[in-house]
C-alpha cells in the first residue's frame with residue numbers, strides 16, 4: 001500500500017479523490033482543503049478518509065509518502081516545495097508552476113532529496129497518445145510535419161489564469177511528446193472577451209526544427225466541448241477525437257500527397273485518398289492510469305513519464321507564449337537547463 005495525501009478537493013480534485021480512493025494499492029491518508037464545506041461533503045462520501053484544512057498535518061504524517069496537489073495554480077509552487085522539503089514524493093497538477101524559474105527550483109529540490117516529482121499532464125496517460133506515438137516511432141505516419149489541436153468548451157472562467165495556462169499545458173505536452181523535439185519559437189494571439197486582461201480565446205503556434213508546426217487553439221468561448229488532435233505525417237494522417245466512443249476515438253487516414261519530381265509538371269503531385277481504419281485502444285480512464293503510475297513510481301523510486309523536467313518544459317513554453325501574447329511577436333524558447341542526477345524511467 002502506498003500512502004497518499006490529496007490537497008485540493010474542488011472540481012478536479014474531486015476526480016482525484018474518487019480515483020485515489022478506488023485504487024487497491026493506495027491508502028488515501030488525507031484530503032486537505034481550505035474550504036470546510038467541501039471537506040464536510042468529502043466526509044459524507046468517503047467517511048474513511050481523514051480531512052484537514054492544515055497542509056502541515058498532512059506532511060507531518062510519516063505514513064503519507066506522496067502528495068497530490070490539485071489546488072489552484074498559484075499554490076502549486078509553495079505547496080510542492082514544502083512537501084518535497086518534508087521528504088514527500090509529489091504529483092502536482094498542471095501548470096506545474098507559474099514560472100520556469102520555480103519549476104527548475106522544484107526539480108532541484110526533488111533531485112537533492114531523491115524524491116519523485118510528477119506533473120499532471122493527463123493526456124500523456126490517455127491510451128491514445130502512447131498509441132499514436134508508437135505509430136510515429138514505427139514509421140507508419142512518415143515524418144510528422146504538422147499537429148493541430150483544439151480544446152474548447154463553455155467552461156469555468158478562471159480569474160487566476162487565462163485559457164492558455166489552463167488548457168494549453170495538455171496540448172503543449174502532447175506536441176512536444178509527438179514531435180519528439182523542442183519547439184524553437186512560439187507565437188500566440190488571443191482575445192479577452194469577458195474579463196479584462198484574461199484571455200479566454202488563444203491560438204498558439206509552436207515552431208519546431210525542420211519546418212514542423214504544432215498549432216494549438218484553446219477557448220472557453222465555445223458552445224461545444226471539443227477535444228481534437230490531428231497529426232499530419234508525410235505518409236498518413238491521424239485524427240483523435242476524444243468525444244467519440246473508444247472504437248472510433250483514433251482514426252488513421254491513408255491520405256496525403258505523392259510527389260514525383262521526375263514526372264511532367266501536371267502529374268508531379270497526386271493525391272492519395274486511401275482507406276480509413278480505427279486504432280485499437282486499451283479502454284481505461286486516463287486519471288486511473290496517471291494515479292496508478294504515481295503510486296508505482298513511489299514504490300519503485302522511478303522517474304514518471306510526465307516528470308518534473310517535462311513539467312518545467314511545458315511551463316517554459318507557456319511563459320514564452322504569454323510573452324508573445326503580450327507583445328504580438330514570435331518569441332524564441334530557450335531550453336530549460338537542469339542540473340543534478342536523473343532517476344531511471346518507470
Ligand SMILES: NC(=O)c1ccc[n+]([C@@H]2O[C@H](COP(=O)([O-])OP(=O)(O)OC[C@H]3O[C@@H](n4cnc5c(N)ncnc54)[C@H](O)[C@@H]3O)[C@@H](O)[C@H]2O)c1
Pocket residue numbers: 007008009010011012013014032033034035038055070071072073075093094095120121122166
Ligand atoms: N489535469 C487535468 O486534466 C485538469 C483538469 C482540470 C483542472 N486541473 C488543475 O487542477 C487544479 C484544480 O482545479 P479545480 O478545477 O479543481 O479548481 P477549483 O477552484 O475547483 O478547486 C481548487 C481547490 O483548491 C483549494 N485550495 C486553494 N488553495 C489551497 C491551499 N493553500 N490549501 C488547500 N486547499 C486549497 C480550494 O479551496 C478549492 O477547493 C488546477 O491547477 C487546474 O489547472 C487539471
